[in-house]
Amino acid sequence: MKGKIVDKTNKNSVWSIWNASPNAITLIALIITIIILLILAGVTINLTLGENGLFNTAKRAGEDYEKAAIKEEIEYAIVDIKIEELENGKELTIDILEQKLPNKLKDITIEKDDEGQIVGEYKGYDYTITEEYEVIVEKPGIKPIITYTISDETIGINELTITLKATISEGSITKIIKPDGNYEEDVNEVEYKVKQNGKYKFVVEASNGSKRTKTVHISNLKPIAPVIKSDEAYPVLTQYGIEGAKVQIIYEENENLEHFYSEDNGTTWNIYSGEFKPSSNSIIAKSVVKSNPDCYTQTQVDKVVSNYALGPEAYDGDNSTKVIYKGTGPIENYIYVSTEMQGKTIVILRSMGHYTTHGIKYYNEKDEEISSEMMTGHIADLETEYIIPEGTKKIGIYYSSTQGADWGWIHEIKVKNQPEFKIKSYYPELSDNKIRNGYNKIQIEYYVTSVEQLYKVNTGEWKKYSGEEILLEIGETLYAKGVDLEGKETDITNYEAVLPSDALGIEAYDEDNSTKVSYKGTGPIENYVYVSAEMQGKTIIILRSMGHGTTHGIKYYNEKDEEISSEMMTGHVADLETEYIIPEGTKKIGIYYSSNNSQDWGEVKEVKVKNN
Secondary structure (H helix, E strand, O other): OOOOOOOOOOOHHHHHHHHHHHOOOHHHHHHHHHHHHHHHHHHHHHHHHOOOOOOOOHHHHHHHHHHHHHHHHHHHHHHHHHHHHHOOOOOOOHHHHHHHHHHHHHOOOOOEEOOOEEEEEEOEEEEEEEEOOOOOEEEOOOEEEEEEEOOOOOOOOEEEEEEEEEEEOOOOOOEOOOOOOOOEEOOOEEEEEEEOOOOEEEEEOOOOOOOOEEEEEEOOEEOOOOOOOOOOOOOOEEEEEOOOOEEEEEOOOOOOEEEEEOOOOOOOEOOOOOOEEOOOOEEEEEEEOEEEEEEEEEEOOOOOOOEOOOOOHHHHOOOOOOOOEEEOEEEEEEEEEEEEOOEEEEEEEEEEOOOOEEEEEEOOOOEEEEEEEEEEOOEEEEEEEEEEEOOEEEEEEEEOOOOOEEEEEEEEEEEEOOOEEEEEOOOOOEEEEEEEEEEEEEEOOOOOOOOOEEEEEOOHHHHHHHOOOEEEEEEEEEEEEEOOOOOEOOOOOEEEOOOOEEEOOOHOOOOOOOOOEEEOOOOOOOEEEEHHHOOOEEEEEEEEEOOOEEEEEEEEEEOOEEEEEEEEEEEEEEEEEEEEEOOOOOOEEEEEEEEEEOOEEEEEEEEEOOOO
16 A cells, blocks of 8 residues: 655654754753753852852851950950959949940940940940840941030030930931920931030930930039028927927039038038028028039028027026017017927926016918917916917917016927826725725826837836836836937926825725824715625724714715615714625725714724624
8 A cells, every 4th residue: 555654743842853963962951051050050149148148147247256346345344444443442333334434445435224224336336234234235226326416515604405416227216305205206306405404314216116315414504593491490399399490401403513501601611411500690502513613603591590480598408598578569489380299288487577468379381370378467487388289380479568667588498298197096995804005007108209218116227118007006106208319318207106085095904093094074075995806795894983973984885886885873983893794796885974063073093804
């Protein structure tokens, strides 16, 4: 069969070319080689320039080396400063480091941030020194760089302008906060006017979230004029006594200033260290810039202590000195009152002429009179106690007279600061075999300033008081005193223990018939003795003598002080011994006497328990 042979091979395919001619191999190899070379070139470029490429890796290595070198320089400087301080017997502090680091490293910027760390720039890198003296060095440009200029640094000027500039390599400045709290946004420069010496802190914030502070120290301005507080120069009544009139001077608070005052018109100057008692009625105060003594501001007051202030003679602790009043008046001298003295007691010792009106007035903080206590006429060395009303701000000591030649003296005014006694008096008491004498129990209350609280009984040693009640037998004497923080002792308070005024006297149960409780006049008189529970139903014996017109006997009372019963007789008895059985429920017994004759009399010689 004859047929046509057909070539089904694609003459344009690779295989066709391959099969077609041996020379085609060269072209294909070339294409493949180019592709491989391109791939290799890309890999090489990436290895060199990519994020982790050789170039960036080398760059980072260089930065790391620089950072390590800078860190090491700063650390060496810190060690040097620490050694110097130790040689001088001092410990290294952040403040010392802030002061001395610029002397060790040239061109380093330095300041303290809000956290008390040292921050700044050195050789193009930002650094931080923590409170533990760890040094952290960061890539430059992460934090803002701050510079500032001052418009005028002439010492003694009244005002200047701080111009602050901020830049950052990565990002932008978003906010600059000024020392007064006001701020400007999206600016690189601000101005701030200053009229007073001090430290002025600016805060710069950047778009990358970083923040930096800059504190500008100003010390060349004229100081603010001191204020001499003379309007309140009165003596003040305090818990510790009366403090003489004092002068207070308010100066500008600034570490670059020194503060002085003079009481002799500037001939001599004293360093001001707080309130003082003036020796002159004219005071000059001045604030001086330390760096330039010629730069200062001063204030003068020619009337410091008020003419109406109570004179020191009245509170110097010496009764022989006195504030003297003369003529008709009226005259009123003032003393101020500290808050803690409201409600407490003062004592005034004074003497006044025959035609005087004298006393004390109380004023509130609005200078309105709250109340007054007055008396009229002659007194000699009269000591009077006054309780200061709540709300009292000042006290006026008042004097006036109807006679031009009249007079008055205030010898002394003092705080009543001696201890006070709270006294419980106990009656004598019948027990199983005798009558126990009455006694007192004393609670001592010391004045608020008495940090040391002391007491003694009779002539015993002084002891520390611990707050307990002190049992005092009849006739014993208790003494108490306090000592304040300054070692000053109060006056001594004393008390001799006595029976209640209506108690049966000791003479009636001292087992001595020659002593007696005596009655005189009409009466009625009733003296009491208490009864212990075990004595109810038992017998007592009373030995007594009574006048002709007397009614005498015994009454029994229960715990509600209600009379249970009584046994009475009338008329004269001489050394009569009578037995009485104490009723159940008896709490106390009353020994009774009365008469219809003012000349009549009675005697209870002895009361005793009948021991069967």
